[in-house]
Amino acid sequence: MKPRDLVVLIGVIGIVLMMVVPLPIWLLDVLLIINISIALMIILIGMNTQDALQFSIFPSLLLITTLFRLALNVSTTRNILANADAGNVVKTFGSFVAQGNIVVGFVVFIILVLVQFIVITKGSERVAEVAARFTLDAMPGKQMSIDADLNAGLINEHQAKERREKISKEADFYGAMDGASKFVKGDAIAGIIMLLINILGGLVIGMAMKGMSITEAGKLYSILTIGDGLVSQIPALLISTAAGIIVTRAASDGNLASDLTKQIFSYPKLLYIVAGTIAALGIFTPIHMITTFPIAGLLVFASIKMQQNLARKQEQEVQLEEEQQIEEVRSPESVISLLQVDPIEFEFGYGLIPLADTQQGGDLLDRIILIRRQCALELGIVVPVIRIRDNIQLRPNEYVIKIKGNTVARGDLLLNHYLAMSPGFDDDSVTGIDTLEPAFGLPALWIDEATKERAELSGYTVVDPPSVVATHLTEVIKKHAHELxxxxxxxxxxxxxxxxxxxxxxxxxxxxxxxxxxxxxxxxxxxxxxxxxxxxxxxxxxxxxxxxxxxxxxxxxxxxxxLSRQITQQFTTSGDTLKVITVGPMLEKKIAESVQQSDQGSYVALDPTTSQVIFSRIGEQVTKLIQSGQQPVVLTSPTIRMYLRQLLERTMQDIPVLSYSELEPSVEIQSMGVVNL
The missing domain is CATH 1.10.8.540 (FHIPEP family, domain 3)
Structure with a gap:
């Protein structure tokens, strides 16, 4: 344990012991001065913080200072009742405030307690309660805003993590302040009760045990009680005020003093109205002009100086902005920044803005978050941040998807319609605008809301425009994942x-x-x-x-x-049977004999006529499988798999080419066709 941690632990234990163990008078004086010093330090820190989280320890500190103050009250009460003496600090406060008049002292003390209890503490408690509730209610919206900024590329993962932690800490802080403010309220009530105990107990002890008259006992114990109350309530008032300042301040770039001077005196012309009102009070009321005119003149002078400062500041800002623009043009970095290419971009026409505008119900940003997660699970890579922007050069309902600045896919959407894809047979009662599903190129219809239910009953697959975009974007990312x-x-x-x-x-x-x-x-x-x-x-x-x-x-x-198990599960769609197109021995032999070696590796060197025959015969088998509703898979021996893949890569890149060694022994292979020369 560090020494400072040990000091804090001993301090808290000492506070508890103060309630039980009598303290000497000199030590009590020192602790009372320390209590006042702590209160002053807390209120000054509260005034100079820019954000409530900069003083996040305040709720716990509030509890400790309240416990310390109550322990001091117990110690002073013990000394007042037992020895009729609570030290110089208590006696000085009581004598100075009372000024020889006990009634005045009591009134001042009661006013301080009421100000703290009814005004400061009550207000701080209410503000802390509302702030805690609003902070919790705003958390989902703030989290969505962070995710949106992250997807738009405005912040990185580290900044997003810091913002989420700050939101969580704010909720914890205001929730703690809501509970801690109850301690201050209880402290004010305890101060009133201790006042009555000291007065009544002092009168009884002074008259019955010390042989004083009621006048002597009342004067002595009243001064000590007032001093004790003021010594405890003034620090309590300072800490309560600090609590109010912290919970009522919004995040800003400056402390309380700078915000006051900057915001209150930002309207110099209003000071003329104030100055005129003050001058009118001196002219038309019994308040003498000697009192009001100097203040009015000071306000007018302040207004003139503030206007001059604001004009000078505006000129400096304009000049600084012009200089920055000139420097940006001259700077070589202004050109270098233009060379940055985004890995993935999604651009859309102005008619599709509601897709991305959350205020209009758009959920594209949320869908992109899910797309990135889905690609991470299915592909095993982290998809870069997708840049989303509108482009007035596109048609209103058009969108394009770019990979490293180059357009790789495009499509059109009708926001007030649904995309309906036929189940294999058309229903004449389902009518709409003919189109192609952008992700897979299937024939489809754009139908309106009235036709949606009829299409679903007829077996059509009906999806909304955001789902169309999300599916298209997902397929494009999967297709071009190797480029990312x-x-x-x-x-x-x-x-x-x-x-x-x-x-x-x-x-x-x-x-x-x-x-x-x-x-x-x-x-x-x-x-x-x-x-x-x-x-x-x-x-x-x-x-x-x-x-x-x-x-x-x-x-x-x-x-x-x-990865045979993974590949087998990926292409085996029904049970343990895999329907494939097998490569005949003649074709395998031809490909193996055509393999050439070079410095860059091995490759297949076939004449164009043979290559065309291979493409044609594989294409025939693939068409048969697709028409029967099966996924086409080409199966060959391990020795030529990569060479056959090289041949098909440009013309049939979406057709999987597997080898026998990539399949699990438990899989039943069913040949749907043989490709041979």
Missing amino acids: LGRQETRALIENVKESYPALVDDLIPNTLNTGDVQKVLIKLLREKISVRDLVTILETLADYGSYTKDPEILTEYVRQA
């Missing part, structure tokens, strides 16, 4: 694995492979829509075979074999 994975993103994925498997990463990088080699393998997997979420298995396989070969094509084949 750079060395920096690969390094981040590896570092994430390193937190749990440091030995694996240390063995692989940089001794066996570098980050670029791993990136190439991951890109090849993503290009064929194989998830890289099981990065541990991928890195384990690369660590096993990376010492034998650096060829990314061969390493990818080893990784695919290690």
Whole structure:
């Protein structure tokens, strides 16, 4: 335990002991002065904080100071009743305020207690209660605002985390203040009760035990009681005021003094009205002009000086803005910033603004958050922040999706309609605007609200425009995921694995492979829509075979074999049966004989006529499977899988090409067709 922690613990225990153990007079005087000092320090700190969270310890400090003050009250009460003496501090406060008149002293004390109890404490308690309720009610909206800024790229993950923590701390702070304000209220009530105890107990003890007359006992114990009350209530009043200042202040860039001078005196012309009113009081009322005219003149002078300062400040701001604009134009960074290319952009015409405008019910930002999470689960990569912006150069209902500044997809939406896709047979009663579903290119109709129910009863798949956009964006990200994975993103994925498997990463990088080699393998997997979420298995396989070969094509084949269970589950849609298009032995032999080696690796060198025949015959089999409602999968031997994939990549990149070693033994393979030469 640190020394300062031990001091705090001893201090709190000492406060409790003060209520039981009698204190000497000199120590009581010291503690009373310390109590006043603490109260002054707290109110000054409260006035100079810019945000309530800068003094987040205040609720706990409020409890400790209240307990300290009550312990001092108990100690002074004990000394007053037992010894008719509570030290110089208590006696000085009582004599100075009373000025020889006990009634005046009592009235002043009662006024202080009422001000604290009815005005300061009651108001602070109400403000803390309302602030706590409003802070809790506003938390969901603030969280959504943070997510929106994060998706728009205005803040990064670290800044978003800091904002969320601040929102949580604000809710905890105002909730604690709501409870802590009850202690101050109870302290004020205890002060009144102790006043009565000291007066009545002092009269009884003075007359019955010390042989004083009622006049002597009343004067002595009244002065001590008033002093004791003032010594405790003045610090209590200061701390209550500090509590009120903290809970009533909104976040600002300055302290209380700067905010007061900046905001109250921001309207110099209003001071002329105030000055005229004060002058009129001196002219038309018994208040003499000697009193009112100097104040009115001071207000007029202050107004003139404030107007001059505001004019000078505006000129400086205009001049500074012009200088900044000139510097930005001259600065080389002004051109460099234009070179930044966003990984993913979603642009839309002005007619689709309601999709992204939360005030108009748009939930596109929330859907994008779900898309990024879905892609992380399905692909195993962190999708970069998607930049969303409107583009007046597009048609009103048009949108485009860009990858690294280049348009890769586009579509049109009708916001007041629904997209209905046929179940395979058309219903003549369902009419609408012919279109194509943008994600998969299926024939569809834009139908209105009145036709929606009829279409659903007829078996049509009906979706709203935001769902159309979300589906299209998801498919585009999956299709181009390999373009979004750079060395920096690969390094981040590896570092994430390193937190749990440091030995694996240390063995692989940089001794066996570098980050670029791993990136190439991951890109090849993503290009064929194989998830890289099981990065541990991928890195384990690369660590096993990376010492034998650096060829990314061969390493990818080893990784695919290690991910056989995942690949099998991905393409096996019904039970344990996989319907495939198999490659005949003649075609396999032809491809194997056409493999050529080069410095950049191996490739297939087929003449155009043979290549066209292969494309045509595979295309025929693929068409048959699609017409029967099956997902086309091409199955071949492990030795030529990657070469066959190279052939089909440009013309049939969406057709999966698997090898026998990538499938689990428990899967039943059903050949739906054979491709041969």
